[in-house]
Amino acid sequence: MEFHKQEWRDEYYEMRKDQLTNSRVKLLAVGPRSMSQSWILQAMYEDWKRLTAYKESLNHESRKTTGDVED
Numbered sequence: 001m002e003f004h005k006q007e008w009r010d011e012y013y014e015m016r017k018d019q020l021t022n023s024r025v026k027l028l029a030v031g032p033r034s035m036s037q038s039w040i041l042q043a044m045y046e047d048w049k050r051l052t053a054y055k056e057s058l059n060h061e062s063r064k065t066t067g068d069v070e071d
Contacts, residue, residue, distance in 0.1 A: 012048040 009028045013020070020028075024040065032038035 008045065008048050011052070012044055015048070015051060016044075 013025065013028050017025075024044065027037055027041055028044070032041050
């Protein structure tokens with residue numbers, strides 16, 4: 001998951017920049033400094049996954065690696 005940490009944040013910023021508060025923009029750029037900030041960042045991450053159908057692509061990839069391939 002570390003691979004796309006900044007990538008999703010940049011993409012989310014571009015998708016929601018007109019709707020984000022200054023504190024949320026800073027949170028995306030700097031990262032969380034408290035438990036409550038980490039909850040907010042996690043909520044933004046879940047929103048990004050919903051918007052990009054990220055979960056569906058992971059499910060598709062996991063099916064390919066579990067051996068569900070025709071012989």
